[in-house]
Amino acid sequence: AVTIGHNGHRWPDADPIRTFTLVDWNGIHAMSITFCRCKIPDGQCGKPEFQQLLRAGIFPGSVKEPQTGYTLGLLECWRQLRSQGKVSAYNFVLVLQRMADPFFTGLVPV
Template sequence: MLLVDRYCVHHLPVRWCSCPNAACSDVQLLSNGLYPASQKKPQTAFTFVLLDDSLINNKECKIFVMTFYSKIWHVINSVFLHKVP
């Protein structure tokens, strides 16, 4: 699974709880502070910290989501700026 945070992106294996009364995968992510990119078979999730930062940047600083996205990629890839789109 691809997990995106404010300062890094992680590719991590995820094991869903398969207990008889276990919640579906998207609810399991939400319970652990991650917002899934999709409801069915999520393969990407974002931390609430990242989403809160995006909201504050948008509402208080009037920064568009695409600009915020660009900022995140520059922060994450600061060593390889020439490769950042």
């Protein structure tokens, strides 16, 4: 599981591990993630989940209990492709599915 906060080290006050969908420029990935719940004021600790994700370079799909996140690199890639290549959102998602699994795109979480 990926731990958000504490430089990636699991902490005793971490949330239970849960499934998270991470969308990056190289595809859509189902993964396990846990958030910090401790009260140590080190920048990420004790913050809401969406703030912990933003500090880790992941844009959350929602503010309350995010289950999906988009890397900032992906968002920059999308911005460039949209403005320079006129790529539609639909075609961009199709490419991400193929990057994750070129043969069984229907099994890739969307």
